[in-house]
Amino acid sequence: MREVAVVSFAQSVPARRADEFNEVELLMPVVHQAVADSGIPKGEIGFTISGSCDYLAGIPFAFVSGLDAVGAWPPITESHVEMDGAWALYEAWVRLQHGDIDSALVYSFGKSSLGPLTDVLSQQLDPYYLAPLWLDSVSVAALQARAWLDAGHSEEEMAEVVSASRRAARSNPNTQLAGDPDLKELLAQPYLVDPLRRHDCPPIGDGAAAVVLAVGDLARSVSERPAWITGIDHRIEPHSLGARDLASSASTREAARRAGVGRGPVDVAEVHAPFSHQVPIVAEALGLDGGVEVNPSGGALAANVVMAAGLVRIGEAAARISGGSATRAVAHATAGPALQQNLVCVLEGDKR
Amino acid sequence: MSTSAGETRVPVMEAPNVLEFPFSRSTGPVIGAFMTALRDEAKILGATTATGKVIVPPLEYDPETGEATTGLVDVGSSGVVTTWAWVREPGPKHPLAKPFAWALIKLDGADTALVHAVDAGSPDAMSTGMRVTAHFKPEREGHIRDIECFVPSSGSAGGESGTPSGGVRTPEEVFSSGTAPNEGSADASTGQADEAPGPVRKISTPIELVYRFTAGRATSRFVRGLLDFKILGQRCPSCTKVYVPPRGSCAKCGVATEEEVELPTTGTVTTFCVVNVPFYGQKIKIPYVTATILLDGADIGLFHLIQECEADEVHMGMRVEAVWQEPENMVPGLEAIQHFRPTGEPDADYDTYKEHV
Numbered sequence: 001m002r003e004v005a006v007v008s009f010a011q012s013v014p015a016r017r018a019d020e021f022n023e024v025e026l027l028m029p030v031v032h033q034a035v036a037d038s039g040i041p042k043g044e045i046g047f048t049i050s051g052s053c054d055y056l057a058g059i060p061f062a063f064v065s066g067l068d069a070v071g072a073w074p075p076i077t078e079s080h081v082e083m084d085g086a087w088a089l090y091e092a093w094v095r096l097q098h099g100d101i102d103s104a105l106v107y108s109f110g111k112s113s114l115g116p117l118t119d120v121l122s123q124q125l126d127p128y129y130l131a132p133l134w135l136d137s138v139s140v141a142a143l144q145a146r147a148w149l150d151a152g153h154s155e156e157e158m159a160e161v162v163s164a165s166r167r168a169a170r171s172n173p174n175t176q177l178a179g180d181p182d183l184k185e186l187l188a189q190p191y192l193v194d195p196l197r198r199h200d201c202p203p204i205g206d207g208a209a210a211v212v213l214a215v216g217d218l219a220r221s222v223s224e225r226p227a228w229i230t231g232i233d234h235r236i237e238p239h240s241l242g243a244r245d246l247a248s249s250a251s252t253r254e255a256a257r258r259a260g261v262g263r264g265p266v267d268v269a270e271v272h273a274p275f276s277h278q279v280p281i282v283a284e285a286l287g288l289d290g291g292v293e294v295n296p297s298g299g300a301l302a303a304n305v306v307m308a309a310g311l312v313r314i315g316e317a318a319a320r321i322s323g324g325s326a327t328r329a330v331a332h333a334t335a336g337p338a339l340q341q342n343l344v345c346v347l348e349g350d351k352r
Numbered sequence: 353m354s355t356s357a358g359e360t361r362v363p364v365m366e367a368p369n370v371l372e373f374p375f376s377r378s379t380g381p382v383i384g385a386f387m388t389a390l391r392d393e394a395k396i397l398g399a400t401t402a403t404g405k406v407i408v409p410p411l412e413y414d415p416e417t418g419e420a421t422t423g424l425v426d427v428g429s430s431g432v433v434t435t436w437a438w439v440r441e442p443g444p445k446h447p448l449a450k451p452f453a454w455a456l457i458k459l460d461g462a463d464t465a466l467v468h469a470v471d472a473g474s475p476d477a478m479s480t481g482m483r484v485t486a487h488f489k490p491e492r493e494g495h496i497r498d499i500e501c502f503v504p505s506s507g508s509a510g511g512e513s514g515t516p517s518g519g520v521r522t523p524e525e526v527f528s529s530g531t532a533p534n535e536g537s538a539d540a541s542t543g544q545a546d547e548a549p550g551p552v553r554k555i556s557t558p559i560e561l562v563y564r565f566t567a568g569r570a571t572s573r574f575v576r577g578l579l580d581f582k583i584l585g586q587r588c589p590s591c592t593k594v595y596v597p598p599r600g601s602c603a604k605c606g607v608a609t610e611e612e613v614e615l616p617t618t619g620t621v622t623t624f625c626v627v628n629v630p631f632y633g634q635k636i637k638i639p640y641v642t643a644t645i646l647l648d649g650a651d652i653g654l655f656h657l658i659q660e661c662e663a664d665e666v667h668m669g670m671r672v673e674a675v676w677q678e679p680e681n682m683v684p685g686l687e688a689i690q691h692f693r694p695t696g697e698p699d700a701d702y703d704t705y706k707e708h709v
Binding site: 019020021022024025028029031032042055057058059065067068069070071072073113114115116119120123127128129130131132133134135136139142143144145146147150190191192193194195196238239240241242243246 | 364366369371377379383387407408409411415416434435436437438439440443445446447454455456458464465466467468469475480495496497555557559561562563564565566567568569570571599600601602603604605606607608
């Protein structure tokens with residue numbers, strides 16, 4: 001395997017409604033910053049890939065015009081996944097293993113504020129049995145939350161996750177929800193879709209994120225402390241909700257095993273769990289022990305730019321490595337209803 | 353490492369944007385049989401697997417093994433709630449208009465659970481492990497919503513139909529066992545279409561999603577300019593090319609375009625086509641001409657109509673000018689310009705627009 005590292009990461013400040021900017025205007029400063037911070041001239045980047053979903057803003061083939069933010073001239077090698085940018089990063093990592101190019105730009109963007117997000121996401125479900133019921137994304141998460149509660153957990157645990165997320169988010173400028181909420185007050189809030197309260201659900205946010213990957217000596221030459229990807233894997237479970245154990249995440253567990261999470265101590269983990277009950281489900285499946293710092297950014301409960309939030313987890317974890325405050329980090333991204341598909345990425349800094 | 357999305361707030365134009373996908377979907381043998389049994393027999397079918405399980409709702413392939421499922425069996429129309437969620441404010445597309453529960457329901461005889469709505473009146477009436485029974489619509493079309501909802505089963509034993517009945521069937525047996533024996537009855541000449549709709553081969557799944565469309569800064573300024581009878585472009589700071597309509601960025605250089613350039617209403621036809629095909633919603637009498645017009649001082653062509661001349665007079669290099677809408681008919685969009693018309697000037701020299709053909 002070729003050594004591949006995250007050498008730069010940029011993100012926009014998520015906004016509840018970024019009406020002043022079209023998707024290109026939203027994305028462009030972020031791409032520019034990631035490329036500038038990488039130290040690699042734009043024209044020398046070997047591969048460009050994005051992750052986004054045209055359904056979010058209701059603009060078919062929006063990902064094609066998203067390329068305007070990059071400047072695809074002279075013609076570039078480019079790809080796109082209709083998924084979170086974390087999966088675009090996976091494809092870029094695979095592409096870099098081919099050996100003929102040494103760097104890649106990965107970006108993602110989403111403007112969920114323009115559409116009925118929870119209905120839009122219902123249309124990713126099985127088109128015969130589920131989408132015609134308009135089973136919305138909050139309700140899917142609520143079905144999972146109940147299954148998790150029934151497996152021996154409590155709503156207090158969910159409130160604790162929310163409270164920890166809000167507190168962590170106070171030191172992160174790129175979040176939407178920060179604070180220090182009292183557990184009793186959280187539990188006194190009305191349900192949105194039982195057993196979920198509004199604060200158990202992620203905020204809606206518009207934004208963008210970008211990462212530059214580089215291999216071996218190039219990464220060492222442009223970055224003082226590259227965040228090496230030492231393991232990466234993604235796994236998917238059956239689509240049918242009734243065919244899965246919703247209270248745990250078998251696909252996260254398998255991806256974590258294959259990515260080698262357990263091969264060493266973990267300093268910090270960034271998990272992409274948009275709903276409160278999903279944080280402990282994912283943390284358990286990753287095999288993290290109680291000493292691991294989970295979501296120092298606040299996680300997806302504090303800011304959730306759909307299609308970018310997973311890539312942001314990798315970027316945040318890499319920033320902890322590059323900044324020197326962590327030696328080994330785990331980043332997780334999810335896609336599909338109720339944690340159907342999960343990606344796990346292990347990042348490490350050079351020993352010093 | 354973050355970039356602020358910008359400091360200046362510009363009034364951004366916004367319009368509703370409705371996406372509709374009026375699709376129908378072919379159902380295949382297994383889902384088609386499920387839908388046919390729902391419609392004709394008010395029964396719920398599961399798919400049997402080589403490992404001896406019953407998957408509900410049925411699939412063509414076992415998600416655990418990837419093997420084809422082996423047949424279809426009736427499962428009970430009652431079952432046990434394995435998890436549930438209470439919807440306090442139903443949306444207009446949800447199965448029930450009043451507060452209801454979503455539930456995963458393991459029907460009697462099934463090994464996997466089905467998602468549907470439960471009409472229980474109150475979340476206090478819901479619990480994991482409770483028994484519920486399907487309530488079928490009286491008029492059914494072969495669709496998952498032929499099950500109107502589930503309701504809590506009456507009596508402590510709860511519900512009807514404890515065990516599957518009738519053994520394993522093939523899709524063909526399901527297709528021929530209901531009230532609809534005639535495949536191919538779509539042929540209206542048989543005169544039997546109403547009585548015998550035939551097996552369910554497809555379902556209708558209309559999708560309507562209502563979005564807002566926001567124009568962003570650059571397009572908003574362009575559209576506001578049109579309302580003032582001005583055509584505003586933007587110049588790329590890197591390659592100095594002028595974009596119209598501007599999108600706030602240069603696609604070639606990948607940089608933001610800030611400098612605004614007011615363009616004249618005159619330009620040159622770089623290419624064109626004569627529309628002879630009538631289509632639904634057509635507003636203009638055919639034949640008519642649409643053209644790419646390179647406004648003087650712009651570096652990208654604008655699409656618009658050429659009128660006030662015969663279609664066969666339009667040609668490359670023709671000089672044209674914009675004809676604005678009357679002020680009372682002004683609209684926020686490119687229709688603020690009614691069309692372009694010939695100026696009568698001599699044709700532009702080919703070298704002035706050869707990069708744009």
